[in-house]
Amino acid sequence: MKTPELLARIAAATGRPPAVAADQLDQLVTRLVTKLRKGKQVKVPGLGIIRPAREESK
Numbered sequence: 001m002k003t004p005e006l007l008a009r010i011a012a013a014t015g016r017p018p019a020v021a022a023d024q025l026d027q028l029v030t031r032l033v034t035k036l037r038k039g040k041q042v043k044v045p046g047l048g049i050i051r052p053a054r055e056e057s058k
Contacts, residue, residue: 001009003025010021032050035042041051 007018007021007025010016010024011018014021014024016024032042032044036050036052039052041049043049
């Protein structure tokens with residue numbers, strides 16, 4: 001699924017304009033990345049748990 005299709009689905013599901021859906025998606029991604037960078041895992045209902053990648057030993 002490409003971003004425009006995802007935004008259209010979010011907009012349809014929430015009853016909000018696509019621009020608001022784009023802001024919501026951006027906020028979600030920002031929160032996910034922030035937590036993962038701090039080494040925390042993130043639970044996404046209906047999707048699962050996203051864990052930070054382990055750094056490989058050199």
